[in-house]
Structure formats: structure tokens, C-alpha cells
Amino acid sequence: MAEEQGEFRIYNSMTQQKEIFKTKVPGKVSMYVCGVTAYDFSHLGHARAAVSFDILFRYLKHLGYEITYVRNFTDVDDKIIKRANETGEDPLMLSNRFCDEYNADMADLQCETPSREPRVSEHLNEIKDMITQIINNGYAYEVDGDVFYAVDKCPNYGMLSGQRLEHNRAGERVAVDSRKRHPADFALWKAAKPGEPSWDSPWGPGRPGWHIECSAMSACYLTHKFDIHGGGIDLIFPHHENEIAQSWAADHDSHVSYWMHNGHVTNNNEKMSKSLGNFFTIRQITERYHSLALRHFLISAHYRSPLNYSISQLENSSDAIYYIFQTLQDCKDAVSPLLQGETEKNEKVPQINEAAKECIKKLNVEFQTKMSDDLQTPVILTGALQEALKFVNTSLKMLKKKMQKRAQLQLIQSLLEVEKVVGKVLDVLGLLSSKSYAEVTHFINKSLINLPVLYNESKRHSFGKPLHV
Structure with a gap:
């Protein structure tokens, strides 16, 4: 058995300490990792998350475990719609293209293919069914075609992040919506807007909110009880906190044994992200350095520590x-x-x-x-x-x-x-x-x-300032 090869200790973000790894089913691991929102080429932050959990996947296999590894694609999202409107593409066609580009980058980085790679657009029924269950259980409400989760009805809300409801005041993170019963309530279903993709639902045409997607897809392939849920540290709040609340509302017996989060890639000690405009794509780096050099760089710091790009x-x-x-x-x-x-x-x-x-x-x-x-x-x-x-x-x-x-x-x-x-x-x-x-x-x-040429280029634009794609 895999357990006989010695104790494997992993840091659990929920308890904020290292714990001995024990699976729910002996010899088998169920693992869900939040993937990318596919609207652009992936950057080093995405690469670090993928490589970090690929290392975990490979090591668990080395220990002899049988693993079901699920990593999703978000292919229905505000950012995708915005980019599609800018380029004149169909949103699903655009996201499908960048899903393929992401997979090409992952292959280049020697990341093994997960057991399942579900996409939101292919799991609308599962998402709607979970929302219905949450409403029926009394933890969500519908307003004008939107469905909101009632966070004040979740007694353990904030258990992962340490965020308290009284600290979630209106207008601090999102625009104020007077229809919400509590400012921290979040959308499970968004009513359709003109020019946006939509699907029929019991609440009218619309599309799912971001957080419900992962809860529904993880439950679809791993049930409400599984071993590991992973992602970048920036997902702890609100995404993973909201996932916990949703899953509990749908099934009070839901439980993830270990929450794992990788640290940021930073640029001049500031988080590297598309929203900040200080990112480098994987392609920009692998055009100049071997992909194994990039992978080596990504694992040269402990996965939970910040990694400063240089x-x-x-x-x-x-x-x-x-x-x-x-x-x-x-x-x-x-x-x-x-x-x-x-x-x-x-x-x-x-x-x-x-x-x-x-x-x-x-x-x-x-x-x-x-x-x-x-x-x-x-x-x-x-x-x-x-x-x-x-x-x-x-x-x-x-x-x-x-x-x-x-x-x-x-x-x-x-x-x-x-x-x-x-x-x-x-x-x-x-x-x-x-x-x-x-x-x-x-x-x-x-x-x-070619390094002297590349170095001079880096000082001018490619590496001195990020390229925007």
C-alpha cells in the first residue's frame, strides 16, 4: 500500500499547519485544482500553479497512489466576454482557442495531463442542479433572474480565510447591489445581459457565477468529499471560501481534507498578474530559455513561498x-x-x-x-x-x-x-x-x-517591461 512508504506531510491551509496525509479511500487520491480562465496566453503565475501541483501529482504516483486529478477550465466568464467583444470572436471559440494554447504550454513544461479537464460550458446542468439544491435548502435567493448565496446563513463562513462577515462592507470589493440581503452575498447565477452568451435556467436565461462552477465540477467527478483542493494563494478568498460555503449548503457532509495553495510569482516583489499588467507569458520565456529551465526556476523556491522573477x-x-x-x-x-x-x-x-x-x-x-x-x-x-x-x-x-x-x-x-x-x-x-x-x-x-542580443532586448522591452498580449 502507498501508506506503507512512510509519512507524507503536507501543509493544510485550513489548519495552517503540516499534517500527515491520509486519504479518504486507502491507496486512492482525489484531487481538484482550480485551472485558468481561458481568455489569453498564460503567464508565469499560471505556470507556477500548474507545476506545483504537477509535482504533487508525480510524487503521489511515485508513492504508489492511484490518483484522480481534476483541473478545470473556466470558459464562461466576464473577462472572456470582454476580450471576445474586443476581438469580435465568439466567446466560446475564443476560450476554446486559449484552452488549447494552455495545454500546449503545459506539455512544454512537462506537466502531466490531469485525469479530467472539465469546462464550465460542458457542465451547465450540474451547475444548475447544485444551485437548485442550495435554494431548496434555504441558502440562496433569486432576485430579477439573479441568484445570490446568503452568506449570513453559513455559520462557518470565513473558516478558511479568517475573513469575518462584519469586515465585508458594501463597496469595498465589488460594486454595491442594493438587491443583496448582505453586502457579501455573491452570485450563483447571473441574469442574461444583451450581447452576452446565456443558457436557459429555472430563473430565466443567464450564466453561472464563478464560484459555483468549481463546486459543481469537483462534486461531479470527486463527490462532495475528496482529499485535496488546490490553487494559487490568491484564491483563498473569496473563491475557495465561497466554494466551501456553497458545497456545505448543497450537502452538509461535504468535506475537503487538505487545502493547498502555491505562492505568487512576483515582479519587483509585486504579485505578477494580468490585472496589474506586470506579467510575462510562458511563451515569452520559453522563446528564450528551455522550458525545463523555466520549470527548474519555478521549483527553485518552495511552492508556498513567493518566487521573485529575475x-x-x-x-x-x-x-x-x-x-x-x-x-x-x-x-x-x-x-x-x-x-x-x-x-x-x-x-x-x-x-x-x-x-x-x-x-x-x-x-x-x-x-x-x-x-x-x-x-x-x-x-x-x-x-x-x-x-x-x-x-x-x-x-x-x-x-x-x-x-x-x-x-x-x-x-x-x-x-x-x-x-x-x-x-x-x-x-x-x-x-x-x-x-x-x-x-x-x-x-x-x-x-x-544569442544571449547578448536577448539581454539587450530585455532591457528595452521583452524582459525589462512585460509584453502585453
């Missing part, structure tokens, strides 16, 4: 990926011909040397202890993994010297075993590529040749 940090990550792949390529080039020759002679392969045993043990122990302690990827990148790569390079130098056949075979076997463990660690971190080692290093070398 060219120097990206270059450090690019150097790190180059070093990893060049080391693995050098090992392959040196060992393959020697190993083939000895294998043909059917000689017995000796045990690995003591230095290799110690290297493997240290890497395995550090990987297990740090990853099981709330996914401490920065320690993995800078600790025993680097020592293992150093062992490989040192051993390759030794391999060039004259030595007895048995000693040579032992060294080769030691290199192979260390390389195997390094590969396992890189795989869980998502830092292996479907392309060859040589292709990756060639891309990075090519980027280095």
Missing part, C-alpha cells in the same frame, strides 16, 4: 539544466561502448563501489525525507542531487585512466546505478525530457550564443 535566476536555472543534461550525456557517451564490449564477453558484473553506495543512499534518503516534508524541491535541487552529479563527473575522469578490467567494470556499474537514481529523482521533479540529452544541451547552447 533574469539572473532564469539563467541560473538554465545553467543547472545544462549541467544536469551534459553530465548525463557524458556518462552515456563514456559508458555505452565500454559496457557493450564487456556484455558481449558475458563477464560477471561486480558490485558497485562504496562511494556509489553512499551517494545513492544519501540521494534516496534526502529525496524521501524532503519530498515527504511538504515537497521541499529546493533542497533536492541543491543538495544530494548535485553531489550525485559530481560523483558521475569524478568517476568519468577516473574512467579515462588505465585500470584493471574488474575495476573498470565496477566503476561502470557504479555510474549506471547512480545515473538510475538520478533519473528517478529528475522524473518525479518533471525535469526529464522526451528529447535526448544532446538536443536539450544544444538548445541551451544556441540560446547562449
